[in-house]
Amino acid sequence: MNYDTDFLGFKGKVSFEFTYDAFKSVASDICTYFKKNSSSGQKLVIGYDTRMMAKEYAQEFSRIASGLGLKVFLGNRCAPSSVMVKNALHKKSMGTVVITGDMHDAAILGIRLFDDKGSPVRPSQFTSQPSNKKKLPKFKDCLKTGAVEMFDPCIIYEYLVSQMLSSFSPTNSENMVFSPLHGSGMWYFDHILRNFPVAGYTTHSEILADLGGLELDPSFHTEQLYQDMLATNSSIGIVLSPDCSTLNCLYGKHRLTTKESLQCMSKTLSHIKGSSTRVVVDKEFPLGDMPTESEMSIEWLENGKFHDELKFLDFDIAIDHLGRFYFHSQGCPDALTASYLLTYFALVLSESNGAISEELKRIKKL
Structure with a gap:
């Protein structure tokens, strides 16, 4: 998976560049970056859209983030990247991650990432980490312990748009x-x-x-x-x-x-x-x-x-x-x-x- 400046994140063709191992490696690097550049109490907002497996990969990203000690707000429904960024800014989160796809090729899946100001995060801002051998918590356990909290992204978004x-x-x-x-x-x-x-x-x-x-x-x-x-x-x-x-x-x-x-x-x-x-x-x-x-x-x-x-x-x-x-x-x-x-x-x-x-x-x- 490579970073694409137009896509504003990492992307690749499913089963070729975008594999589970590649996803887990990139997700770990992203989570490490957010862990180093956040304040105590901040959470990471994670979302997904209607692309195939986007929801499942968002849940997997939540597991990886939880395994590295991050607290997560995970959207309970599909949402555009802009909707998730608005939610993250309103919640004063450490940043936003969205599992989405390319607008020219349905076979492309990727990870968009934004910082706590809603600006794209570039790969030059973080470094690769050694493979984490630690066993990841199960998604249902992340929910049970509160490491991952589900939320409806439409509530805040509707409020903000209604104001406008x-x-x-x-x-x-x-x-x-x-x-x-x-x-x-x-x-x-x-x-x-x-x-x-x-x-x-x-x-x-x-x-x-x-x-x-x-x-x-x-x-x-x-x-x-x-x-x-x-x-x-x-x-x-x-x-x-x-x-x-x-x-x-x-x-x-x-x-x-x-x-x-x-x-x-x-x-x-x-x-x-x-x-x-x-x-x-x-x-x-x-x-x-x-x-x-x-x-x-x-x-x-x-x-x-x-x-x-x-x-x-x-x-x-x-x-x-x-x-x-x-x-x-x-x-x-x-x-x-x-x-x-x-x-x-x-x-x-x-x-x-x-x-x-x-x-x-x-x-x-x-």
């Missing part, structure tokens, strides 16, 4: 379609937005243990998303990658560009905050010229230094070299929050924003 969307009062009556591609974002999007008067339709409504041969890149599913929108008389559609790191948004048949999505979300956050938004962009991403807007200030980061500098900055929205969105000074790609903000914009603010308002009106007439 406290002024969410739709002025438009458009229907919308949300497609999580069998990923863990499905339950969170449905569960949270059902508390608001949104007429929505979720496609791919089953959580699958194995994504199999499904093409995981959202851009390959926009045509199907549009067909689902037509079938449900919806004018807005959002499709997320299973790990909730990237998304595509359709207003009618028009797919929002990264620049358009940024403008919509910046206007939304400015409306919510009552002040301008601070945006950070990796120079390597071809965002192009941005119009001068009072609600947005942009800082450009040098190529190759995005994550190294991001953890020291205070920002509302950030965009990395792959066009992934980050929010609220956290170092984990978060397309789920992006989907909330784009929904908010379309249903609350679009009437006052010319081009998109006209597009939605045109769709409504059709």
Whole structure:
């Protein structure tokens, strides 16, 4: 298993690079790092998504952490990495570990890891440890002794998102379609937005243990998303990658560009905050010229230094070299929050924003 800077963790092809021995070795190194860089009483937050065996490997990671003397909060349901990071920050934990997969290959499984500030942990920050011959405790014993404590990651997450969307009062009556591609974002999007008067339709409504041969890149599913929108008389559609790191948004048949999505979300956050938004962009991403807007200030980061500098900055929205969105000074790609903000914009603010308002009106007439 190798560390991938785009993946923000270690990953490998199941049964080839990602084997149990490789997993146990990497997990031991990660746990040793967190043990050396934590305060007394802090726990490690561990989560998993809908990938095959992700839950079982998360439980195994909990056993390894417990065997090395760490206390663990383990999610009791699948969750995107961004959801687990938000929980870890709220709990003031020593860090976050998420067992998840690649957005381009369903055969890839990996371990994402973040520190106590929500920033990615690089392998240069820890060293390999000799193999631990100590017998690991059984998972049920970890639960019994309290070394591993199960928790529902949606409780804190719902509270945090509800605070952000406290002024969410739709002025438009458009229907919308949300497609999580069998990923863990499905339950969170449905569960949270059902508390608001949104007429929505979720496609791919089953959580699958194995994504199999499904093409995981959202851009390959926009045509199907549009067909689902037509079938449900919806004018807005959002499709997320299973790990909730990237998304595509359709207003009618028009797919929002990264620049358009940024403008919509910046206007939304400015409306919510009552002040301008601070945006950070990796120079390597071809965002192009941005119009001068009072609600947005942009800082450009040098190529190759995005994550190294991001953890020291205070920002509302950030965009990395792959066009992934980050929010609220956290170092984990978060397309789920992006989907909330784009929904908010379309249903609350679009009437006052010319081009998109006209597009939605045109769709409504059709």
